[in-house]
Amino acid sequence: MSAASAGPQAGAAEIRPFPWDAAMGLCMGRLGWPPESFWRATPREVAALLAGLNGGGASQQAPLRRAGLDALMRRFPDAADGNTERQEGVDERGRTGA
DSSP: OOOOGOSOTTTOOOOOEEEEHHHHIIIIIISSHHHHHHHOOOOEEEEEHHHTTTTTTTGGGGOOOOOHHHHHHHOOOOOOOOOOOOOOBTTSSSBBBO
């Protein structure tokens, strides 16, 4: 039996055709892009737009944990004295860096 006739390997990602009709309908129809703008965009850019509008990017983020919430509360306190000084260098998930 050849490798081609063995079928897809377990765990391999399903390859689906790019949804051109949905992309054109969204970009040119709902968003009002002129055709030139649509055809200048790369398929990856249009796919990212479609995924973002469908909530695709959010599921890849880790949920906010207690340490992240604590960091947010320190950065943006609900202080009665009005002191809302922002701490630089810490993101809303409590990670430091750029």
